[in-house]
Structures are given as C-alpha cells and as structure tokens.
Amino acid sequence: MRADLERILIPRERIAARVRELAQAIARTYAGSEEDGITLVTILSGSLIFLADLIRELPIRMKLGLVTVSSYRGATTQAGEARLRDALNVDVTGRHVLLIDDILDTGGTLRLVRDELARHAPKSVRTCVLLRKPSKAPVDVQAEFVGFDIEDQFVVGYGLDYNDHYRNLPDIGILRRELYA
Numbered sequence: 001m002r003a004d005l006e007r008i009l010i011p012r013e014r015i016a017a018r019v020r021e022l023a024q025a026i027a028r029t030y031a032g033s034e035e036d037g038i039t040l041v042t043i044l045s046g047s048l049i050f051l052a053d054l055i056r057e058l059p060i061r062m063k064l065g066l067v068t069v070s071s072y073r074g075a076t077t078q079a080g081e082a083r084l085r086d087a088l089n090v091d092v093t094g095r096h097v098l099l100i101d102d103i104l105d106t107g108g109t110l111r112l113v114r115d116e117l118a119r120h121a122p123k124s125v126r127t128c129v130l131l132r133k134p135s136k137a138p139v140d141v142q143a144e145f146v147g148f149d150i151e152d153q154f155v156v157g158y159g160l161d162y163n164d165h166y167r168n169l170p171d172i173g174i175l176r177r178e179l180y181a
C-alpha cells in the first residue's frame with residue numbers, strides 16, 4: 001500500500017497531536033453543556049478512524065449518531081451528487097450537535113447532512129473536519145474545527161479511501177496520480 005503513495009503528506013504523529021488539539025478546542029467550546037452533553041453525528045465511512053481517536057481525547061458526555069452518504073464516487077476521484085443512504089439513527093431535536101467528517105472538499109456532503117439535521121430542530125450545529133481543501137470549499141459550508149488545510153490533491157489513509165482501499169494506512173498520503181482516473 002505504501003508503494004501506491006506519491007508521498008506521505010501528514011504522518012501519524014502529526015495527526016495524533018492535532019486530534020488532541022481539536023479535542024481540547026471542542027471541549028472548551030462545549031464547556032457549558034456538561035449536563036446534557038452533545039451529540040456527535042459522524043459521516044461514514046471515511047471518518048471512522050478520526051472519530052475513534054477524537055472521542056477518546058474528548059472527556060465530555062456524548063451520544064453518537066452515524067449517517068451514511070453515498071456520492072457515487074467508486075473508482076474515480078470525482079465527487080458525484082451526495083445522497084443520504086439512511087435516516088439519522090439518533091434523535092437530535094433540542095441537542096447540541098457536532099457533525100464530524102473526514103474532509104471538506106466541494107462541500108456537497110456536509111451541506112446535505114447539515115440540511116437534514118436542520119429539519120430535526122437541534123439546539124445548535126457545529127462542524128469538525130479532519131481535512132479541508134480551502135481552494136474548493138464553498139462559502140456556505142463552514143467548519144468551526146479543522147485539523148489541516150491541504151492542497152487540492154487526492155489523499156488516502158487514516159480512514160480515507162480510494163475505491164474502498166487504503167483506509168487502514170496509519171498516515172495520510174497522496175495517491176500516485178497514475179493509479180486513479
């Protein structure tokens with residue numbers, strides 16, 4: 001798998017350090033909500049590893065919800081139209097919601113889930129992404145917590161996939177150009 005990378009962009013140690021910082025920033029933001037806690041809504045599958053690491057650094061009361069979005073990506077790196085694959089599996093009405101995603105690219109995925117959440121009248125919605133491609137992220141989809149801003153290159157590892165491969169790479173790397181369409 002390592003041989004399929006052009007280079008490692010963010011090594012595991014930097015990811016771990018940044019995840020701890022993000023958790024601290026999130027804990028400070030929700031310091032007043034200890035009693036009811038917050039609800040994390042995570043977009044599968046790319047955010048799985050990020051979620052697992054983040055919540056173990058987050059000493060606050062929380063409920064977890066999961067949502068699956070398909071964007072008909074398959075064996076291509078071009079985003080298709082985002083669609084919710086299932087209903088929200090957690091009640092967010094009146095709750096502080098933190099939406100978790102792996103990467104904010106064109107914003108289609110987060111816009112879709114944010115609009116779905118809004119229909120259930122949460123108390124607040126904030127967004128946390130591990131990665132953001134600032135050159136593409138649209139102004140109407142903002143994230144309050146961002147791990148790393150990266151160039152517009154296709155990255156894999158630490159949960160991120162190409163055609164469902166590479167999720168188990170511990171580092172985030174740039175996939176060799178000749179390997180994708």
Ligand code: XMP
Pocket residue numbers: 043046071079082101102103104105106107108109110153154155156157160161162
């Ligand atoms: P949008 O364009 O909706 O994209 O913001 C968000 C979803 O698309 C996937 N994505 C990527 N996956 N490397 C990946 O492995 C990338 O560089 C990349 N860019 C977008 C990802 O699933 C994300 O949730």
